């Protein structure tokens with residue numbers, strides 16, 4: 315396992331399946347796994363989770379394919395689309411090698427009565443064992459009638475009812491994306507539907523993992539899921555976010571950091587320099603976007619010349635608005651250089 319301590323080195327070594335048939339496969343320790351996740355944050359991609367050791371361990375952990383029930387509330391399905399676009403691993407690998415997706419209204423074949431009946435059956439049969447993924451906010455005003463997920467016995471099932479019913483039966487709950495973590499855009503002022511996040515509905519005691527972002531990065535979801543399967547609940551911060559992905563601010567790892575320190579600020583888009591005067595919310599936003607980047611590690615917002623709009627902040631969008639206006643100077647990080 316020594317080579318796993320240096321994932322970059324590991325990636326340069328060709329390891330065939332037959333090599334592992336000859337010898338006993340050792341599972342990475344949790345510590346090694348976290349290093350893999352962190353190393354993928356150095357631009358190598360979560361594909362490292364698919365080196366043979368991890369893959370075999372995963373297949374063992376997933377012998378009974380832990381069921382996943384994925385419900386969708388007020389949102390735009392962006393987090394699911396983000397996950398479907400994952401290339402390393404592919405969505406097929408996630409669905410067929412790691413989990414058994416039992417319910418997802420967007421991609422499952424079943425619909426209507428049949429789908430709702432399956433949801434009931436699976437959630438009862440696998441009570442205490444399934445992972446519940448919640449995507450989208452939960453409208454709570456007027457009994458939650460502004461978002462329904464189906465019907466039973468001629469009555470609407472609201473997203474609010476679904477979360478309250480399924481949440482306590484789940485082994486763990488992943489609130490995926492800004493809408494599910496804290497309400498996101500549907501909860502933006504004036505929040506006419508009373509949209510809330512999962513924690514606001516079920517309470518802090520529920521086993522909730524918050525994966526923010528608009529959308530959430532596929533690596534954050536897959537890495538969290540793998541951690542859950544292999545080692546249990548990942549270490550979370552006080553906002554229930556996995557520390558392995560959300561410990562540092564965008565600002566700390568930003569390639570424009572030296573511009574910030576030197577006081578070189580872009581005054582218009584396309585100009586070289588730190589984007590803080592153009593409204594960058596990187597100093598108050600925590601995620602590994604600068605290292606992991608998006609679209610299979612190709613690019614990310616600041617890399618493309620756009621200020622961070624703070625979509626991973628658990629107050630997005632209201633607390634990071636207006637997007638393209640500079641943070642008040644008292645909120646600029648320490649060691650700031652005076653404006654020219």
Ligand code: SF4
Pocket residue numbers: 564565566568569570571572574587588589590594595596597616622
């Ligand atoms: S303010 Fe934004 S652009 Fe400037 S260094 Fe920080 S994160 Fe990067």
